[in-house]
Amino acid sequence: MIPTLQNADARRLFLHNHGLVAPASGVGKGVDLQGVISDLGFVQLDSVNTLARAHDLILWSRRQQYRTQHLPPLLHRDRAVFEHWTHDAAAIDMAHFPHWRLKMARDGARLSGHWQGIRRDDFTQKVDAVLRRVADHGDCTSSDVGKGEERGKGGWWDWHPSKTALEYLWRSGQISVTRRDGFRKVYDLTERVIPAGVLNTRVDEVETIDWACNAAIDRLGFATSGEIAAFWDIVTATEARDWCAAALTRREIIQINVAAADGSLRKSFARPEVMDCKTPPPSQRVRLLSPFDPALRDRKRAERLFGFHYRIEIFVPAPKRQYGYYVFPVLEGTQLIGRIDTKRDGDTLQVTAFWPEKGVHMGNGRSARLVAEIERAARFVGSTQIDYTDGWLR
Numbered sequence: 001m002i003p004t005l006q007n008a009d010a011r012r013l014f015l016h017n018h019g020l021v022a023p024a025s026g027v028g029k030g031v032d033l034q035g036v037i038s039d040l041g042f043v044q045l046d047s048v049n050t051l052a053r054a055h056d057l058i059l060w061s062r063r064q065q066y067r068t069q070h071l072p073p074l075l076h077r078d079r080a081v082f083e084h085w086t087h088d089a090a091a092i093d094m095a096h097f098p099h100w101r102l103k104m105a106r107d108g109a110r111l112s113g114h115w116q117g118i119r120r121d122d123f124t125q126k127v128d129a130v131l132r133r134v135a136d137h138g139d140c141t142s143s144d145v146g147k148g149e150e151r152g153k154g155g156w157w158d159w160h161p162s163k164t165a166l167e168y169l170w171r172s173g174q175i176s177v178t179r180r181d182g183f184r185k186v187y188d189l190t191e192r193v194i195p196a197g198v199l200n201t202r203v204d205e206v207e208t209i210d211w212a213c214n215a216a217i218d219r220l221g222f223a224t225s226g227e228i229a230a231f232w233d234i235v236t237a238t239e240a241r242d243w244c245a246a247a248l249t250r251r252e253i254i255q256i257n258v259a260a261a262d263g264s265l266r267k268s269f270a271r272p273e274v275m276d277c278k279t280p281p282p283s284q285r286v287r288l289l290s291p292f293d294p295a296l297r298d299r300k301r302a303e304r305l306f307g308f309h310y311r312i313e314i315f316v317p318a319p320k321r322q323y324g325y326y327v328f329p330v331l332e333g334t335q336l337i338g339r340i341d342t343k344r345d346g347d348t349l350q351v352t353a354f355w356p357e358k359g360v361h362m363g364n365g366r367s368a369r370l371v372a373e374i375e376r377a378a379r380f381v382g383s384t385q386i387d388y389t390d391g392w393l394r
Contacts, residue, residue, distance in 0.1 A: 002267070003275050005222060007259040011305050011334040013221040016279040018295040019062040020331060023283050028059065028066030034080045036062055038093040041219050041231065044292045045089045047183050050326050050343045052381050055091065057290035057328075060380050067380075076179035079195050083177040083185070084170075086233055087297065097194060098201040099208040101173060103234045108172030123164035130165040131174060139178050139188040142166055209235050213243040221277075222258050222270040227301065244269050261307030282333040286366075286373040288340065289329045296329060308336040308357060330354070330370065337366070342374070349374070349383035353392050362393060 005013075015021050019039060026032045036059060037043050046054035052068070059066045071091065074080040081091045084100055085107065092100070112124060130145050146162025159167070166187060169175045176193035177185045191199060203211075216231035217223055223231070229240035247253045247269075254272050257265040289296065296302045303309055308329070327339045338356040342349060351374060356362050362370075370393075378386050 002255055002257050004257040004259060004265065005270070005274065007261055007263075007305070008334070010222065010258050012279050012282060013274070013277055014305060015282070015295060015331075015334055017219055017221050018293075020287065020289075020295060021282045021334070022280055023285070024060075024062055024064045024287070026063045026065065028063030029070035030074075030078075031080075033059065033063065033066065033070055034074055034078075034093065037074075037081055037091055038095070039219075040294050041215065042086045042090040042092045043294070044086070044297070045083065045091060046292055048326060051328065051349075051377065052290075052344075053183075054290045054292040057288075058293055061287050061289055061293070064376065064380075072180065075177070079193075082194065088292075089185075094195070094198055097198050098203050099211050099234070101203075102205055102208045103232070104171065104173030106234075108168070111168055111171055123159075123161040123168060126162045126165040127168060130162050131169055134169075134175055134187060134189055139186050140166075141181065141184050141186050143184075209239050209243060213240055213247070217253065217269060217271070222256060222268040222274060224266070224268055227298065228269070230298065260304040262304075264304075266304065284333050284369070286337075286369040287331045288342075288373050288377050289331055291326050291328060293329070302336075306336045330373075332366065332369065335360075340370075340374075342377070344381050344383060345387075347382070347384045349378040349381065349386045350389070351386060351392050352389045353394060355394050367393060 012021060017039075019036060026036075028036075040058075043055050043058050048054065051057065052060070055071065056066075056068045059071065075083060075091065080094055082094050082097055082100075083089060083091055085103070086092070126146070133145055134140055142159075142163040145166055146160045149160040149162055166175070170177065170185075170187060173190060175187045176190040178188040178193045179186050212232050212234045213228050216228045220227060220231060225240040225244045226237055228244065229235050229237045235243070244253065248255070251272065253269045254274075256268055256270050256274060258268045259265055327341045329336055330338050330340055336357060337360045338354055340354045341352040343352075344350075354362075354370065374386060
């Protein structure tokens with residue numbers, strides 16, 4: 001008989017693995033911060049700065065002492081993390097770099113053809129020249145290459161060919177991000193960025209597939225083979241299915257049913273000890289999360305576990321706003337209780353609205369905990385005052 005992991009236990013295990021059950025204590029810098037990134041697997045780097053950049057909010061929600069100046073040294077001074085691609089640009093523990101070579105090789109083979117079909121001009125004709133530019137003259141940004149090429153005004157699909165070549169060289173592992181200037185990536189040859197001991201470590205494809213699947217299920221707590229494959233976006237769906245079949249035979253994992261918020265069951269894989277797994281009691285504090293929080297990256301999984309239907313963007317027609325802006329999910333204990341619309345405006349934190357989830361009652365205690373978190377967020381982003389719109393608490 002397949003055991004069933006009840007929804008409350010599944011939520012607590014999943015959030016515990018994502019650092020959102022225990023109190024948000026710790027120094028939030030140096031080795032402690034590297035540990036947070038390693039435990040999560042990766043932290044998405046995003047330029048949207050409505051309240052705070054995604055990576056800063058992700059790290060702050062787990063370490064209240066974290067400040068924005070704590071992450072860059074891990075990348076460009078300590079080389080404790082490196083930057084590459086998971087589902088977007090992300091900070092990743094340096095120890096994982098040898099396994100990332102498989103992703104780099106696969107991305108290089110895939111993007112050389114795919115990008116030719118969707119990007120303007122032929123970037124492949126610029127790859128050798130851009131690589132020579134980096135090798136001969138040192139680190140550079142996209143503004144340092146492609147002199148005389150027409151600069152597009154669109155998004156990533158409208159990059160000038162040399163910028164596309166630069167990004168291709170990064171995704172394929174020939175160059176690496178050595179630092180960020182503001183939020184602009186600065187690239188150099190990989191051998192001048194990655195520490196020699198890590199750079200010279202080689203693992204084969206089988207080792208990487210085994211590592212990626214093991215590391216994914218340990219961070220997710222329970223998962224389908226598709227979710228295992230999607231976690232790092234390194235292994236294929238077929239490779240993840242084959243790994244699950246072999247791991248079942250070796251009794252490294254078992255099959256369980258995971259109860260969703262609506263009571264439905266979903267067959268998943270987990271470690272044999274999952275049914276006896278003890279996690280700390282969840283903190284009842286309210287936490288404001290990034291829309292790109294690792295716990296919410298897989299929207300369908302989050303909806304099943306929490307019964308939380310969450311749109312991260314609200315689109316407002318021009319000319320008031322040209323692009324969508326973000327609303328932020330709010331967690332209390334192991335329950336996602338609603339979404340908040342807030343942003344920085346100079347020294348002021350503007351709080352426009354909070355929409356509780358269906359069935360969530362905003363009593364005095366919960367409302368006070370929400371206000372306390374808003375005040376903590378204001379201090380984190382450097383706002384000296386908070387402006388609450390009338391009727392903000394819906």
